[in-house]
Amino acid sequence: MTTVLFLNGNIYTMDALQPRAQAMAIDDVSGRILAVGSNDEVRRVGGQHAELIDIKGRTVLPGFIDAHIHLMSTAYRAYHIDAENASSEDEVAELVRQRAAKTPPGRWIQGGRWDKNLWPGGRFPTKASLDAAAPHHPVVLWSKDGHLLWVNSLALQKAGITAETPEPETGAILRDGSGEPTGILQEEGATSLMYRVVEKSDPELDRLLIEEALQKLQRSGITSIHDIEGEDTLQIFQQLRDEGKLGVRVQMVLPRQLLPQLRERGIKNEDNDLLRVTGIKIFADGTLGSQTAAMLESFEGNPGNFGILSIPENEMQAVVRDASDLGLMVAIHAIGDRAARVALNSIEYAQRWLAEQGRPYDPERGLRYRLEHVQLIARTDLERMRRLGVVASIQPYHAVADRDLAVRYWGKRHRYAYAYRTMHEMGIPIALGSDAPVETFDPLHILYAATVRSDPESRRPSWLPDQALSVSNALWGYTLGAAYAGAEEKLKGSITVGKLGDAVVLRDDIVHVPQEKMSENGVQATILGGKIVYGEV
Numbered sequence: 328m329t330t331v332l333f334l335n336g337n338i339y340t341m342d343a344l345q346p347r348a349q350a351m352a353i354d355d356v357s358g359r360i361l362a363v364g365s366n367d368e369v370r371r372v373g374g375q376h377a378e379l380i381d382i383k384g385r386t387v388l389p390g391f392i393d394a395h396i397h398l399m400s401t402a403y404r405a406y407h408i409d410a411e412n413a414s415s416e417d418e419v420a421e422l423v424r425q426r427a428a429k430t431p432p433g434r435w436i437q438g439g440r441w442d443k444n445l446w447p448g449g450r451f452p453t454k455a456s457l458d459a460a461a462p463h464h465p466v467v468l469w470s471k472d473g474h475l476l477w478v479n480s481l482a483l484q485k486a487g488i489t490a491e492t493p494e495p496e497t498g499a500i501l502r503d504g505s506g507e508p509t510g511i512l513q514e515e516g517a518t519s520l521m522y523r524v525v526e527k528s529d530p531e532l533d534r535l536l537i538e539e540a541l542q543k544l545q546r547s548g549i550t551s552i553h554d555i556e557g558e559d560t561l562q563i564f565q566q567l568r569d570e571g572k573l574g575v576r577v578q579m580v581l582p583r584q585l586l587p588q589l590r591e592r593g594i595k596n597e598d599n600d601l602l603r604v605t606g607i608k609i610f611a612d613g614t615l616g617s618q619t620a621a622m623l624e625s626f627e628g629n630p631g632n633f634g635i636l637s638i639p640e641n642e643m644q645a646v647v648r649d650a651s652d653l654g655l656m657v658a659i660h661a662i663g664d665r666a667a668r669v670a671l672n673s674i675e676y677a678q679r680w681l682a683e684q685g686r687p688y689d690p691e692r693g694l695r696y697r698l699e700h701v702q703l704i705a706r707t708d709l710e711r712m713r714r715l716g717v718v719a720s721i722q723p724y725h726a727v728a729d730r731d732l733a734v735r736y737w738g739k740r741h742r743y744a745y746a747y748r749t750m751h752e753m754g755i756p757i758a759l760g761s762d763a764p765v766e767t768f769d770p771l772h773i774l775y776a777a778t779v780r781s782d783p784e785s786r787r788p789s790w791l792p793d794q795a796l797s798v799s800n801a802l803w804g805y806t807l808g809a810a811y812a813g814a815e816e817k818l819k820g821s822i823t824v825g826k827l828g829d830a831v832v833l834r835d836d837i838v839h840v841p842q843e844k845m846s847e848n849g850v851q852a853t854i855l856g857g858k859i860v861y862g863e864v
Contacts (some may be wrong), residue, residue: 329355331372331828331857333864334366336382337836339406341389341807343823351387353828354376358600358856360828368731382864385851386836388802389821390550390829392769392809394720395658395699395760398544398552399560400473402536403528404764406435407744408438411471419468420456427461431817436461439469440764441477446618451501453481454510467525472614472765476512476521483508486521495520499619516612530559539564542838544575545861547769548831548850551576553760553813555608555658558585568602574853574860575830578813580606580658583638583646590653600827600856605813606695609646610637612666615702615732620663623705633665636662640669645675648680651694656814658697658720667704671711687809696709697758700725703737703744709753718756718812721747723777723801724766730790746792747777749792757796758812759804770805775846777801781845798838798845829855832864 331353338348350369352362355378362372364784370377378396408426413419417439426436443451455685457479465482469475483489490506498516501509512518523593537560544552553806554560554577561581567573577603585609596603613619613635618626621634624629638646650657657677659670674696689696697718698704704712704727712719726745733741749758759777772783777796780789789795796804810820819827834849852862 328747330377330381331375332369332377333380333830333854334369334380335384336832337384337389338363338822339802340389341803341821342823345823346391348822350829351822351830353857355857358828358858360822360824360826363436363822365825380864382832385864386833387406387822388828388837389806389819390831390853391548391805392551393544393549393760393768393770393814394553394809394812395722395757396552396554396763396768397556398540398554398763399537399556401764401768402540404440406467406532406536408436410439410468413441416443416452416456419452420460423466423468424460427464430464432463434464436464436466437445437468437525440471441468442471442616443554444735451509451511452477454478454483454508457510463801464746467521470617472599472616474514474518474613474617474619476518476716478510478512478521480510480564482521483510486524488512488520492520496639497635499635500613513617513619514637515610516637533559534563534566538572541567541573542574542861543769545848545853548833548853549575549579549768549770550829550831550853550855551578551621551809551819553578553580553605553809555580556786557582560602560731562603566601568599574855576600576819576827576855577602578605578815579603580608580656581637581652583607585821586646586649590649594653595741600818601655603794607646608651608699609643609657609659609670611643611659611661611670612637612663614662614735615729616848617667618736620702621666621669622663623665623668624740626736628736634663636669640672643669643673644676647677651677651681651688654692654694656695656697658699661704662700662702664705665707667698667701670698671694671708671715671717673696673715674715675711688716695812695814700762701750702729702733704746706743709746709755710735710748713753713755716756718758719747719750720758720760720812721745721750721804722760722762722766722773723796724773724782725762726794727776727780727782727790728766728785742791745791746794747796751796751800756808756811757804758809759801760809769846771846771848771850774798774801774805775842777804778845779842798842802837828854830854832862
């Protein structure tokens with residue numbers, strides 16, 4: 328057995344019983360922490376044959392845990408058309424024209440991250456501009472938030488979407504005055520009609536891009552992720568784990584549609600610390616930017632638009648109940664206040680059902696319920712979140728990226744949006760994440776957004792500063808809070824004896840550095856199970 332001693336550090340453990348330390352010892356075989364304390368205390372545990380690593384006074388934190396990311400989609404961001412910086416429909420069409428010029432006719436052109444809210448007029452684009460740019464290629468472009476598809480006529484033809492296509496129950500096909508599809512599909516009920524015919528990706532390319540994305544996570548100090556994707560991504564993670572190349576711990580949160588298969592074949596995690604299937608994801612509604620979030624009151628300036636509920640409430644109740652029966656974590660995407668209410672109705676129903684089965688809900692047994700995003704929620708439902716023990720899985724960068732949209736589409740209601748400090752003060756558990764590729768997965772930028780309530784790139788004035796988290800609370804949400812959201816708080820999230828030896832080494836003291844400098848702090852090294860997987864100290 329080899330013991331690695333990390334000495335002379337400024338360690339913030341996130342352990343309330345021992346908040347600060349100078350050194351830690353990690354077993355190189357099990358990857359578990361053997362000792363935390365002063366240099367002398369840790370040396371006594373390590374013995375004379377231990378490997379010594381001098382941290383040189385740098386700051387050490389538990390490894391960052393991104394509680395909400397879509398890694399395959401993030402990986403493909405650099406490969407497909409990226410229209411994030413396009414300032415008009417015509418600019419996106421020009422990107423498509425350029426890609427079409429070097430793509431064989433008939434092949435799909437894919438990409439996205441377009442945001443019509445940043446364009447003059449803020450109108451939805453149409454198929455006409457894509458038809459002109461790529462008449463011989465089917466084109467499919469996701470919106471930045473991933474809840475809209477912008478497609479051309481050839482793509483609609485391949486999917487069989489016409490004026491006669493019925494309106495989906497949990498989505499919308501935007502149409503012109505004559506009933507013809509305009510080229511915009513809203514939410515899963517409509518986008519799935521297109522997704523089933525889109526050209527499949529190359530498995531070898533999938534793996535290559537995933538490996539590159541994992542390396543970027545390591546460079547950012549991220550040691551664990553909750554990846555919200557499907558079986559294709561899970562299979563790549565399994566291959567990398569079996570080959571000893573995973574390098575980041577992964578919890579898979581699979582689509583709700585896979586629940587019957589999970590029930591039939593069981594959940595086999597093989598007692599592995601690197602890769603586990605832990606939960607299911609349910610979409611309750613759409614998004615703010617697409618004006619498809621499910622609302623209790625209509626969108627500002629758009630009377631009658633209450634958004635889209637992505638799943639009937641009775642169906643959601645059945646899914647949450649069945650997942651609870653299997654002991655699976657339930658993560659429900661809820662951006663609008665109506666979506667949050669319906670999600671909490673389903674969680675309360677499932678907990679009541681468990682009690683009737685003689686299995687009253689006890690979070691200590693590992694089952695976790697989560698609302699993802701929680702961007703707008705009624706105060707009474709915040710109280711229910713606390714009472715039901717529901718985790719707020721939040722992405723602080725959304726609060727600063729969406730600030731103008733919240734004012735535009737929610738009017739006076741925006742004052743109660745992204746209420747992170749209120750949630751914390753009420754005792755609602757908070758977990759931080761990125762929602763990449765929608766926004767950056769850089770933890771230092773996200774921590775800046777959480778504590779300053781501004782974008783470190785634009786340095787705009789703080790937005791709703793009374794809802795900013797303190798630095799210590801934000802760090803907790805990115806470490807122990809995220810671990811709790813995945814029911815792994817006994818395994819990771821703090822530098823505590825017996826837990827996994829995952830840590831990040833920063834150049835500066837993140838607790839005492841001026842907040843405006845927080846995003847500039849450099850990740851010096853990332854440690855996974857006692858091994859340095861990125862950088863050096």
